[in-house]
Amino acid sequence: MDLFKFEHGREGYYGEFGGAFIPEILRSPIMELRQALQAAKDDPTFWSEFVALMKTYSGRPTPITYLENLTKYLGGGRIYVKREDLNHTGAHKVNNVMGQGLIAKRLGKTRIIAETGAGQHGVATATMAARFGFECVIYMGEEDVRRQRPNVFWMEQLGAQVVPVRDGSKTLKDAINEAMRDWVTNFDTTHYVLGTVCGPHPFPEMVAWFQSIIGREAREQMIQIAGELPCRVYACVGGGSNAIGIFQGFLDDPVELVAVEAGGKGLQSSKHAARLASNHGSVGVAQGYKTYFLQNEDGQMLDTYSVAAGLDYIGVSPIFSYLAQIGRVRFEAATDEEVVAAFQLVMKKEGLIPALESAHAFALALKEVPKMKPEETILINQSGRGDKDIFTVAEALSDKNWKEFIKQRAKNYES
């Protein structure tokens, strides 16, 4: 299945989804980017350069880990995990960012901008900018700045300027709008490192291409380690970059692909970010592309909610709207409560700390695995590590000792 073989005149469309709904002023940088991406794809040395960089700088290939304890504990299918959390900066985000860094270098840009929700994409971008010597500005919703202060701290230490966005719901979608506005003004010198498989063409194609490194490795590793392909692959979906990354390794195989969205306080509530797993999403056009959005009947975007900042987004990759529509990917949701429980279980039984985003994939997988046969296997993408979530998790668990510690620290600063 070649997702990127577009019909003439339908470039950037995945079925009815995708496109490039951009202000005219952005046409020139978008065309420049399309040409640069095509040239990189046509150049056999580019991908090797990317893989070599990821090997020496980010620790790729990331391993696959067999979760023996959880497998025994739950019964049913065998559980394998792709360890994207072991990348430099702690998440799959770095794959896309380093790739786009190479593209920006080819384009002769000197300044990098990005948006970030959970902060992982921002940290990865600030890291790339430091490594490549780019000036760097990161836009982040004020609410996300509040939730993810440790990542803000790291971005600033890496030399990036973090700009809190106070418009709208003060989360990822607003950070994207603000980054677009910066790009509209400064594209001569600036490359916009969009963090997920959304936005106007060619961003979904470009991000999916760099993230495909996860799936390419995972397919080979499953054959080597498990001796067979998995029956199912699970990944969480905010915009969809880690999921499209791992799924691309298995699109042509008889493997069920399961995407897990943020169920928040439950799909019956209005506090979630399930665009495809709930019946609250509908097709719309915003932020440069056509896809399923959480919006009202006038086409105004709604506020979304998730315990995981990285999944808290109104849209979803147009590639996923298409794959869901043709039935190639099954969409489900996990609630905050299920996610925190899965997070605790994985830590206690396996000593792994998944990011709250990745814990969504775990939550659903661990629910389904007991119903599978012992000879069946599943693969979960652990897209990032959970250290960044220490405040959120401690709060969700209402951990007394942690609260005491924070109070004490605050007191120290007061004196």
Place this chain on the structure above:
Amino acid sequence: MRVDEYLRERLKRKRICLMTHIIVGYPSFEANLKALEIMAENDVDVVEIQMPFSEPIADGPIFVRANQMSLQRGTTVDQYFRFMEKATARFDFPLLMMGYYNPVFKMGEANFLDRLQSSGGRGFIIPDLPIEEGRNLFDRAKQKGLAAIPLMTPSSTEQRLKELGKAGSGFVYVVARKGVTGEHTKFEDDFADYVQKCRRATELPLAVGFGISQKQDLDFLVNHVEMAIIGTRILEIWENNGEEGLQAFLQEIKQYLERLC
């Protein structure tokens, strides 16, 4: 009369036309009507009335906030068109819909054009709808005699400018510079070259917007284009100095333009 014909007619008695802007529902419908009244008294030629949207990616901070406030106060698409109906019945100048594509997409393009026409609107400016994606909407609008206004930009190639000119009707919105609305633009010599390129690409009247905030900007534009667009500055004045401020500002512009004749 089509919008381009209307503009040419107006230019028989003035050297440059003026388009202004309001965001429907902000600060209130009553304030919108009052602002339109002041615009009518001061010989404004065209007004774009913005349909608020939750993700206005081409707008600067002042408009972004106004969009949000309007939505928070509950402005709906239906109310927008009812306002347009009321305004077109009361004022002589053409009113254009300005807004983003998603509300249009949600209501259906054919429905949107019908509703726009029946509300007395004379055309639309949708900055996130490039001509490739908007071909049907642009063609249907032309058939109905509505103005489908394209945006030309300083980064457009000559070939692209021709495509934009061909796709549009009514007039062309010439974006003065890169960036979003609401920052000041310096009009310098290379701007004249750019406008000449736009001129060669279309027979439609040219209107320049983005960053026009003072009467001195008009000195430059008067010799180059058919219409100047003042948007953000109007809202800023309304927010800071209310209707009296707007009255004084537009009166000053009006007198300035009269002296140029």
